[in-house]
Amino acid sequence: xxxxxxxxxxxxxxxxxxxxxxxxxxxxxxxxxxxxxxTRQLFTYxxxxxxxxxxxxxxxxxxGLAAGFDKNADFVDELACLGFGFxxxxxxxxxxxxxxxxxRLFRLKADRGLINRMGFNNEGASAAAMRLKKRQTKKTAGxxxxxxxxxxNKTTPNENALDDYLACFHELYEVVDYFVVNVSSPNxxxxxxxxxxxxxMALLQELERVNxxxxxxxxxxxxxxxDLTDSQxxxxxxxxxxxxxxxxxATNTTISRDGLQTDAKAVEAMGxxxxxxxxVRERSTDVIRYLCEQSGRAFPVIGVGGINSPxxxxxxxxxxxxxxxxxxxxxxxxxxxxSRICKRLIER
Numbered sequence: 632x633x634x635x636x637x638x639x640x641x642x643x644x645x646x647x648x649x650x651x652x653x654x655x656x657x658x659x660x661x662x663x664x665x666x667x668x669x670t671r672q673l674f675t676y677x678x679x680x681x682x683x684x685x686x687x688x689x690x691x692x693x694x695g696l697a698a699g700f701d702k703n704a705d706f707v708d709e710l711a712c713l714g715f716g717f718x719x720x721x722x723x724x725x726x727x728x729x730x731x732x733x734x735r736l737f738r739l740k741a742d743r744g745l746i747n748r749m750g751f752n753n754e755g756a757s758a759a760a761m762r763l764k765k766r767q768t769k770k771t772a773g774x775x776x777x778x779x780x781x782x783x784n785k786t787t788p789n790e791n792a793l794d795d796y797l798a799c800f801h802e803l804y805e806v807v808d809y810f811v812v813n814v815s816s817p818n819x820x821x822x823x824x825x826x827x828x829x830x831x832m833a834l835l836q837e838l839e840r841v842n843x844x845x846x847x848x849x850x851x852x853x854x855x856x857x858d859l860t861d862s863q864x865x866x867x868x869x870x871x872x873x874x875x876x877x878x879x880x881a882t883n884t885t886i887s888r889d890g891l892q893t894d895a896k897a898v899e900a901m902g903x904x905x906x907x908x909x910x911v912r913e914r915s916t917d918v919i920r921y922l923c924e925q926s927g928r929a930f931p932v933i934g935v936g937g938i939n940s941p942x943x944x945x946x947x948x949x950x951x952x953x954x955x956x957x958x959x960x961x962x963x964x965x966x967x968x969x970s971r972i973c974k975r976l977i978e979r
Contacts, residue, residue, distance in 0.1 A: 796838060
């Protein structure tokens with residue numbers, strides 16, 4: 632019903648406006664007594680064999696929602712009813728910012744993908760922290776794991792980026808289970824320069840130093856771009872080893888437009904931004920496989936990029952990913968995708 636009836640209607644409207652509309656409807660609907668229970672019955676598949684233990688956290692299943700869908704932690708309780716084992720909020724910056732000019736989100740229907748240049752639009756770390764403090768899905772046995780994806784403000788020069796990441800870390804420390812350092816978005820000018828070995832090593836070492844001063848350190852992961860060369864991926868492996876961070880999320884969106892089925896002129900008219908969804912599936916899987924094989928599986932990798940089906944998720948896991956995340960596939964396939972993946976994993 633979702634793909635045959637709802638999706639064609641939703642796709643008639645501006646992508647960003649429909650995102651806000653759909654999430655608002657979800658929030659209103661799940662505020663009705665009894666609806667959260669029914670939703671969980673429809674869209675949650677549970678089995679003890681789905682549980683995963685990773686960097687000291689127990690995930691009830693290996694399927695999560697990637698950062699970008701719930702930037703401000705507005706819908707954590709509602710999204711938790713849709714079968715996810717973990718939800719990553721953000722990207723959050725220390726100060727609120729509007730992001731890039733609209734329109735900034737476009738559909739590549741023929742490719743089952745998206746182009747976005749959102750630019751870390753969010754209400755700031757303190758607003759997200761306040762909402763997470765009030766969430767209903769508290770840290771109880773079997774509750775959803777929450778990740779905090781953190782970045783720097785657009786106006787912050789790269790030489791001061793550490794200050795922004797530390798500010799977000801301190802603000803969210805009490806309310807998230809793990810952190811993700813985002814230096815791989817193509818939509819903040821100059822941000823990807825922080826992926827170079829020297830600045831990235833310094834950034835992560837200081838974050839880990841501060842983290843280890845906490846009574847209970849939180850896992851810190853690094854989210855990387857799919858556009859890195861093998862040499863740069865070797866640097867990432869070395870950085871993880873030296874800094875001692877918990878793992879890597881592979882991958883963010885790509886700046887490549889190669890192989891798209893959508894008309895080239897239409898793609899050009901959409902302008903700059905990162906491509907997500909099916910167009911990045913193969914490259915994302917290749918990056919996962921490379922990291923796992925070259926490192927000897929020395930650290931966990933969370934796989935994201937082009938997961939539109941249980942088979943796509945299994946491909947990432949077979950390449951070495953410990954967990955997977957959805958975003959664009961969740962939009963194209965609908966709210967049952969996480970439970971479909973979980974069910975298939977058990978059937979195999």
